[in-house]
Amino acid sequence: MEPEGAPETALLQRKSFGARAARLLVLLLAFVCMVGFAAALAKATLVPQPGSVDLVHTNLHPGRSLRAYVDQPAFQDTVKQIGGNVLLGAPFGVLLPMLLPKARGAVRVVVVTALVMVAVETVQGLIVEGRAFDIDDVILNTAGALLGYVVIGRWLGHALHPRRRHWWHRWTRRGTEVPPGA
Numbered sequence: 001m002e003p004e005g006a007p008e009t010a011l012l013q014r015k016s017f018g019a020r021a022a023r024l025l026v027l028l029l030a031f032v033c034m035v036g037f038a039a040a041l042a043k044a045t046l047v048p049q050p051g052s053v054d055l056v057h058t059n060l061h062p063g064r065s066l067r068a069y070v071d072q073p074a075f076q077d078t079v080k081q082i083g084g085n086v087l088l089g090a091p092f093g094v095l096l097p098m099l100l101p102k103a104r105g106a107v108r109v110v111v112v113t114a115l116v117m118v119a120v121e122t123v124q125g126l127i128v129e130g131r132a133f134d135i136d137d138v139i140l141n142t143a144g145a146l147l148g149y150v151v152i153g154r155w156l157g158h159a160l161h162p163r164r165r166h167w168w169h170r171w172t173r174r175g176t177e178v179p180p181g182a
Contacts, residue, residue: 045120046120048131066082088141089113097157101160104157106154110145113146
């Protein structure tokens with residue numbers, strides 16, 4: 001029983017056996033989804049494309065590939081290229097705040113996703129035949145992670161893990177609010 005006037009604890013953050021079991025089940029499901037996502041990411045980005053060797057090129061200039069995607073004659077190809085890269089990053093924005101409480105926050109999700117995607121693109125460009133590093137793919141993947149975080153990842157992260165208490169909260173009223181009439 002919480003004291004009167006205290007903020008209500010989120011359902012999955014409670015100390016009861018049921019809440020702990022539900023939290024464990026949600027985290028296990030998130031972990032399974034992250035492993036599945038990693039496998040799908042590897043399959044989508046690290047599978048050799050020998051027929052494309054003459055067509056691919058490294059792109060270190062932001063916007064160059066985006067312009068090429070938009071200038072394609074078939075709108076469906078544009079949507080597939082841009083939308084596919086955005087969707088490929090979205091699971092990071094949803095799963096990172098759930099699995100790693102310290103990775104919560106839009107900036108942290110963007111930084112972690114960008115670093116992972118730079119690593120994937122680097123491996124893709126250096127090792128995989130018929131693939132190349134493309135900075136625009138990193139940008140689109142990171143935008144997808146930010147979108148996933150804003151739409152659902154932020155909410156899921158807060159539902160599973162209590163709010164962080166930062167050093168600067170010593171000088172703010174956060175967490176020290178006095179209920180009216182006290």
